Structure formats: structure tokens, C-alpha cells
Amino acid sequence: MTPAIEFKSVTKTFSKRDGTVQSVLDDVDFSIPAGKTTVIAGGSGQGKSVTLKLVLGLMQADSGQILIDGKDVTRARGRVLEELRMQFGVLFQGAALFDSLTVFENVALPLRERTRKTEAQIKEMVGYSLEQFELAGHEEKYPAQLSGGMQKRVGLARAMQLEPAIMLFDEPTTGLDPVMTQEIYHLFARTQANFGFTSVIVSHDIPKIFNLADQVIILDNGKMDVFGSPEAIQWSEKPHIQEFVKTTMGDIYQSHLVEK
Amino acid sequence: MEKNFLARLGDSGLYILTDLGRMAIFLLKALRGVFRRPFRLKELLRQIHFTGVGSLAVIFFTAISTGMVLGLQGYYSLSKFGAEGMLGSAVSLTLVMELGPVLTALMVTGRAGSAMCAELGIMRISEQIDALDCMAIDPFRYFITPKFLAMLVSVPLLTAVFDVVGITGGYIAGVGLMGVNPGSYFAGMQNSVTNHDIWLGIVKSFVFALLIVWICTGRGYFVQMIRGAGFGAESVSRVTTQAVVLSSISILVFDYLITAVLL
Numbered sequence A: 001m002t003p004a005i006e007f008k009s010v011t012k013t014f015s016k017r018d019g020t021v022q023s024v025l026d027d028v029d030f031s032i033p034a035g036k037t038t039v040i041a042g043g044s045g046q047g048k049s050v051t052l053k054l055v056l057g058l059m060q061a062d063s064g065q066i067l068i069d070g071k072d073v074t075r076a077r078g079r080v081l082e083e084l085r086m087q088f089g090v091l092f093q094g095a096a097l098f099d100s101l102t103v104f105e106n107v108a109l110p111l112r113e114r115t116r117k118t119e120a121q122i123k124e125m126v127g128y129s130l131e132q133f134e135l136a137g138h139e140e141k142y143p144a145q146l147s148g149g150m151q152k153r154v155g156l157a158r159a160m161q162l163e164p165a166i167m168l169f170d171e172p173t174t175g176l177d178p179v180m181t182q183e184i185y186h187l188f189a190r191t192q193a194n195f196g197f198t199s200v201i202v203s204h205d206i207p208k209i210f211n212l213a214d215q216v217i218i219l220d221n222g223k224m225d226v227f228g229s230p231e232a233i234q235w236s237e238k239p240h241i242q243e244f245v246k247t248t249m250g251d252i253y254q255s256h257l258v259e260k
Numbered sequence B: 001m002e003k004n005f006l007a008r009l010g011d012s013g014l015y016i017l018t019d020l021g022r023m024a025i026f027l028l029k030a031l032r033g034v035f036r037r038p039f040r041l042k043e044l045l046r047q048i049h050f051t052g053v054g055s056l057a058v059i060f061f062t063a064i065s066t067g068m069v070l071g072l073q074g075y076y077s078l079s080k081f082g083a084e085g086m087l088g089s090a091v092s093l094t095l096v097m098e099l100g101p102v103l104t105a106l107m108v109t110g111r112a113g114s115a116m117c118a119e120l121g122i123m124r125i126s127e128q129i130d131a132l133d134c135m136a137i138d139p140f141r142y143f144i145t146p147k148f149l150a151m152l153v154s155v156p157l158l159t160a161v162f163d164v165v166g167i168t169g170g171y172i173a174g175v176g177l178m179g180v181n182p183g184s185y186f187a188g189m190q191n192s193v194t195n196h197d198i199w200l201g202i203v204k205s206f207v208f209a210l211l212i213v214w215i216c217t218g219r220g221y222f223v224q225m226i227r228g229a230g231f232g233a234e235s236v237s238r239v240t241t242q243a244v245v246l247s248s249i250s251i252l253v254f255d256y257l258i259t260a261v262l263l
Helices: A048-056 A078-085 A103-114 A119-132 A148-160 A178-195 A208-212 A230-234 A239-249 A251-259 B005-035 B041-051 B053-079 B084-125 B128-134 B139-177 B182-192 B195-221 B232-262
Strands: A003-015 A021-033 A037-041 A063-068 A088-091 A166-170 A198-202 A215-220 A223-227
Touching: A003 A048, A003 A198, A021 A048, A021 A198, A021 A215, A021 A223, A037 A048, A037 A208, A048 A063, A048 A088, A048 A166, A048 A198, A048 B128, A088 A148, A088 B128, A103 A119, A103 A148, A119 A148, A148 A178, A178 A198, A178 A208, A208 A230, A215 A230, A215 A239, A223 A230, A230 A239, B005 B139, B005 B195, B041 B053, B041 B084, B041 B139, B053 B084, B053 B139, B084 B128, B084 B139, B084 B182, B084 B195, B084 B232, B128 B139, B139 B182, B139 B195, B195 B232
Parallel strands: A037 A198, A037 A215, A088 A166, A166 A198
Antiparallel strands: A003 A021, A003 A063, A215 A223
16 A cells, blocks of 8 residues: 655654753654554654654654655755645644634635635535534634634644645644543544545544554654554563553553463 | 853854844745735735734824923923024934834834734744644745734834824923924924935834834744743743843844944
8 A cells, every 4th residue: 555654764853952862753664554544652752743743844854754645745845845735634732723813714714825716615615614513603703712622623624624635633632521532533533434534643542542543653762663453552562562551551451461 | 961161152152043044034034925926915904003003002102202301301401502492403303313213113012013922922832833834824925924014114104103293292392381482493393304314214214113023023933942932821921022122122223323324
């Protein structure tokens, strides 16, 4: 299967003020299959969000290549970078809605700025997608007047407007209560079934998020471990993965080790 | 590991150079946005309304009180030499060449510049600017260039308003309260203020406008890259303070430089 995103020997470090260097990605290779859901998990500060920013060209890698449809995003500038970014829809951690625009204007923004559609067409499209995301009737509200879950749904509606081939989700359920979290997961499953996009979810909502995953990547101290399925993580012999499973999912998930 | 003095000095030098380079590229991108279509006329008008119309009241009160103080002080000083007739000339020259542009710029920095810095800072930390980038919408063309243009249009006009209101304030204090001859107040002004003086005031107000908008929007845009700013809401408040202080100092330094070169 052709990968949607491919990391080739990517290294990213940050230098701290005291002169030490923190390695976030250390010569990392992996690929994200098209049309599937990949979950990137790992502890706080392990560089999950940095990985997404590298994919979007919002941050520069120190070395290596990040290929999207065969084009290297680390070398892309100007128009080429814009075209690469057009393939993505992004749901940011805090939804990143524009405070000064209403719900309608937020969702209409990519259509107004990036397409030549008429105002009537935009109104129809935005109205339809607001209905899909159960936001009808909230068009004239400002982001500050919405609950966290609603803001995420507006963010998702906005990200989906240009029908992206790849959706990136940065901690989509942070700050939401369990009911809302469940609702967002259902929404993911539904929209992906409808649109068939490649999705990359960065999350620490383990193990719940694994229900959505076709592939899981665990980020730990600059290294990445790729697993074909969530179950495969539990069978890993690597001590740091076993430790990860134990701390995030509890002892019960390691019962097979006892059986062995 | 603690760095030694030389290493820290070099580190600071590198940081300052990087920061200056970043700000220079920021300025070029903002100015390039003027020539990129589509033009955002509505946003430009909104910004002009915010910076220009919104600052009118504060400019009016600053100007009238400055003019009146100048009228009283001028009268007091000039009457010692029996030269009260020169009051109009003294008030108008001081306002047109110096106080008008400088005080307008300082007031606009406090009112509109700080707001622009905080707005961009919040947009940056809440990932709104990243979101624009991800939608392949150029943040410069979208909302930074309109701020530049609005400031370049508003500050010279506000300076003109400041001058007129200030001269009227001087008239109220000098003529109305202290009894200076109204004819000599205006005649003195007409005789001494030349086109060159007015031109100097206009040049200053354009330069100050550019300094304010460049520093304030630039600091807000790069809020996460500024050393010692911290994180989150605290970083925005610190960087806004820094932007206002930097703008104010630059206005005063450039005021001297422009006067020294063009007078």
C-alpha cells in the first residue's frame, strides 16, 4: 500500500538555555498508510505535537526527509508548501478557532479564501456541514460562547471543508468530559467512514483511543515503535514498551506475560 | 552545565542577531502583502476605524491639555522678555515639529499598538496563526498587512488632528485666559511655520507609525520565540509590555535622529 506520509531518517532536536540538547526525534523512520487511522501515543513532552508540526512544515527538521505523496515537505517553500498543506485538515488541541469570527465565518473561511465559490454556494455548504456536526442554530455564536466539545466540532467542520486527503488530530479529546470524548470518537469513526481520509491522531487518551487505530506508533525518548495493531503492543518484548503498557493500561493488559 | 561569561555573551549576541533578522523578514513580508491579491479592504477599514477613529478621543484630550499647558508656560516664559506676541509661533512650531508627532505616536502605541501585540500574541499561543498557515492562508495578507496600512494611514491623520486641537488649546489658554492679542497669535504662527516644518512633522509621523506597527505586531507574532517571555498568558502580557516600551524608546530615539538629519 502506498504510504500517505513517510518519515525517512528524521532528526529533530531542541537546544535548551543551559546548553543541553533534547532529542525529540532521533533518526526516525516510519510511514503512515493511506486511508487508515494511525495513532501516535507517548508521554507528555515526547514530541507528539512536534511530529505533527513537522508534517505540516510549521517546524523544520534538523535532518532527514518527510515525504507526502513523494514530495519532501522539509524542502518545500512558498507555493509548493501551500499546495502540500492544502491536502491536510488539522484539528488543533484547542480547536484554534478565530475568536473574532462567528461559527459560520470560521467554517466558511477556507471556502472564502481558497476557492472561487459564490457566497450562496458557501452558505449552502457550510449550512450542510454544520448540520452534519449537529451545530445548526449556532451559526451566529462566537467561539467563546461555545462549550469545549462544540468548539472541537466547529474545528472539525472547518478542517473538513476542503475535503482533505489527510486529517491530523492533535489531542482531540483533551479537556473534554468522558461523554463528550465518546461523542468525538463516534464523530471520527462516522466521518472517516464517509470521507475515507487518512487520519493521524496524536493522543494520550490510552487505551480508549486504540479502538480507532489501524496502526499505533509509540514515541519514547526520540525513538518510535510501530505496531500493526493495538493488540500487538501488548505482545511486545521490549522493556520500555512493557513499561508503557503497564503504566497506561494497567497490569490487566499484561496477563499474557503471566500465562507465558 | 553553567556557561561561562564569554559563552553567555556570545549566546546573547547570536540571539539579538537572530531576532533582528526575524523582525527584518517579518517587515518585508508585511510590506510585500500590500501587493498581493486579493486586497482585504473590509479588514483595512476595520483596522483604520480601530486605530484611527478609536484613538480620536484620547488624541483630542492629550492635544487640548498639551496645547493649553504650552499656552500658559509659553506666556509665562515669553512675558519675561515682553514677547507675548510670539506665543502663537512658539506653540505652533513646538506642536507641528515635535510634540504633535511624538505624543500622537506614544498615545497610539499605548492604545492601538499594545492591543495589536496582545491580539497577535493570543492568536499565536492559541494556534490560530498555525491554523491559518495550515489552511494555506497567508497570515500577512490576511490580517498583518491591513494593520500596517491602517497604522500608516491613521497616525499622520491623527497627528494633524493633534496639531490643530493643540494650537486651539494654546489659543484658549494664551488668548482666552491670559489676554494675548488674537491677531498676533495667528500672525506669529503664519509667519514662523514653514512648509518645511510641516513636512518634517509628516515625515516623523510616518516613521513613527511604521515603528509602532512593526514592533508591536512583530513582537506579538513571535511571542513564543522571545527569550525570557515565559509561556501562555504570561508570555503575552510580558511581550506586550516589551513591545510598548520598545516602541516608545524607538519613537524618542528616531525623533532625535530625524530632527538632527532633516532640520
